[in-house]
Amino acid sequence: xxxxxxxxxxxxxxxxxxxxxxxxxxxxxxxxxxxxxxxxxxxxxxxxxxxxxxxxxxxxxxxxxxxxxxxxxxxxxxxxxxxxxxxxxxxxxxxxxxxxxxxxxxxxxxxxxxxxxxxxxxxxxxxxxxxxxxxxxxxxxxxxxxxxxxxxxxxxxxxxxxxxxxxxxxxxxxxxxxxxxxxxxxxxxxxxxxxxxxxxxxxxxxxxxxxxxxxxxxxxxxxxxxxxxxxxxxxxxxxxxxxxxxxxxxxxxxxxxxxxxxxxxxxxxxxxxxxxxxxxx
Numbered sequence: 001x002x003x004x005x006x007x008x009x010x011x012x013x014x015x016x017x018x019x020x021x022x023x024x025x026x027x028x029x030x031x032x033x034x035x036x037x038x039x040x041x042x043x044x045x046x047x048x049x050x051x052x053x054x055x056x057x058x059x060x061x062x063x064x065x066x067x068x069x070x071x072x073x074x075x076x077x078x079x080x081x082x083x084x085x086x087x088x089x090x091x092x093x094x095x096x097x098x099x100x101x102x103x104x105x106x107x108x109x110x111x112x113x114x115x116x117x118x119x120x121x122x123x124x125x126x127x128x129x130x131x132x133x134x135x136x137x138x139x140x141x142x143x144x145x146x147x148x149x150x151x152x153x154x155x156x157x158x159x160x161x162x163x164x165x166x167x168x169x170x171x172x173x174x175x176x177x178x179x180x181x182x183x184x185x186x187x188x189x190x191x192x193x194x195x196x197x198x199x200x201x202x203x204x205x206x207x208x209x210x211x212x213x214x215x216x217x218x219x220x221x222x223x224x225x226x227x228x229x230x231x232x233x234x235x236x237x238x239x240x241x242x243x244x245x246x247x248x249x250x251x252x253x254x255x256x257x258x259x260x261x262x263x264x265x266x267x268x269x270x271x272x273x274x275x276x277x278x279x280x281x
Contacts, residue, residue, distance in 0.1 A: 001137045001146075006079040010066060010094045011041035012087040012119075013126035014235045016262045023134050028074050030094065030267045033062040041266035050266060051238055051274050061270050065094040071101030075114060081143050083133045083150070084116040085126050087267070088198030115147045120198030121159040123268040124233035125280035127260075129154060131231065157280060158224050159194035160203060162216045164239075164275030166190065191216050193223075217249045220281070224254075230281045232256040237264045237276040246277060256281065 009015075011029040032039040032050070034057045039045055054061055065087075075082060084102075089095040098116045106114060119126045132153050136146045166180045183190070183205075189212035191204040203219055206212040224230075232250060236243035243261050250259065264272055272278060 001081050001141055001143070004079050005081040005083065005137050006077045007130050007133055008071075008074050008077075008082060008084045008098075009126060009130055010086050010092075010098075010267075011265055012092070012094070012122045012267050013085060013130060014123050014262045014264050014268055015127060016260070019127065019131070019260070019262065023130055025130060026074055026077065028066045028070050028094075028098075030066060030092070031064040032266050032270060033064070035059065039266060045266050047263070047266060047269055048238060051269060054270070054273070063092075063267060063270055065092050066097055068097045068101040068104065071098045072105050075101065075105045075109075075112070080112055081137075082112065082114040083146070084114065085119055085129050085133070086116065087122050087126065088120045088194065089118045090120075090198040091122060091200075113143050115143075117150060117154060118198065120154055120196070121157060121194050121280060123159075123161075123264060123272070123278045123280070124235035124260075124262060125157055125159045125194070125278075127235075127262060128157070128231060128233045128280055155196075157194075158220075159278070159280040160216065160219055160223075161192050161272065161276060161278040162189060162212060163192070163272055165273040167273070191219055193219075213246070213249075216277075216279075217246070217253060220250065220254060220279070224281060227254045227256045227281070230256055231258045231260060232279060232281045234259065234261045235264050235268060235272075235278040236261065237269050237272040237274055239275045239277065242275070243277060246279075 008026045029042040084098050086095040086098050095118045102114045140146050189206050193201050193203045195201040206215045234243050
């Protein structure tokens with residue numbers, strides 16, 4: 001496509017400065033809310049301050065997906081080929097907003113090709129999908145070939161996460177509050193993952209931080225394969241040392257083609273919370 005393409009992502013896609021520069025993505029942010037305070041999940045968000053604000057807020061944070069109008073505006077790019085990566089359809093309304101916007105926009109602009117990917121994941125999983133699109137547009141000049149190859153990549157992707165704090169998932173209705181209270185008392189840690197449909201699934205329950213960390217590394221080998229052909233992405237919520245320790249343990253066991261580490265932006269921070277780690281490959 002010789003540069004005649006644009007990647008658009010929602011703010012579930014966690015990016016480092018280096019990856020942002022490489023991909024030159026257009027970001028469509030979600031909105032975050034703590035009580036009456038509204039945060040726009042874009043480059044201007046101070047994530048560390050947001051973590052502090054969450055800690056001091058007694059009620060659950062709320063999140064809102066971008067509107068179709070937000071995506072219609074984002075589609076007003078010069079490039080004729082547009083690839084959109086959104087949070088899992090099972091976790092957010094962003095995918096549906098982007099799809100509806102595509103239908104509206106292409107009704108008039110019939111010369112522009114837009115494909116919206118339901119990532120079936122979040123965070124670093126979206127990042128890897130955006131990187132895959134960028135890699136493929138030079139390899140396959142055909143729009144549909146890129147689309148089909150990336151859809152297959154999404155279907156094969158594995159996503160796992162381990163959280164220090166489950167309170168926000170409970171408050172958001174993703175986990176039962178009573179179960180979370182018992183787990184906190186017993187110091188039970190959950191290794192969670194994305195299902196094939198993009199929903200949150202329980203992978204393991206482990207008592208104690210060290211055992212959970214080891215189990216988190218083990219799961220990669222149990223559920224993954226062909227590591228030498230894959231990139232492992234690690235996203236961390238204000239816990240770089242833990243992410244680096246995880247990377248060191250992974251390197252001892254598996255021969256990934258590359259390992260990248262990024263910090264979570266607003267929406268991933270809202271649910272992963274401080275100390276959370278998300279991995280995808």
